[in-house]
Amino acid sequence: MRQVKHLNDNEWRDLHSSCQLVLRKWIEILNNKAAGKFPTKVTAFHAEMAVHGKYKQPCPDCGKPVQRIRYASNECNYCAQCQNQGKLLADRGLSRLLKKDWPKTLEELDQ
């Protein structure tokens, strides 16, 4: 996880092309699911998604448990191992409560 203002030109290009790739993949998946009809069930959660909506479930790439960040009434899921070099991101609710006891890595979380 990095703020976009810290990305260099190559990283911007990689991010842009990755976004396009993922969006094209999901357009195809959702079009296939709809099978030419107007979808009757609209949801942001799909079994084929890697980590979205899969808090505590194993990451499909590394098997580590999917983490979450909660903000307001929303939640963002991520794999600390694959997407953040093994570091846990601060959760506004629990990390504020635990302060210095908030685990920084998956290993600290296990303990």
Ligand SMILES: [Zn+2]
């Ligand atoms: Zn992973």
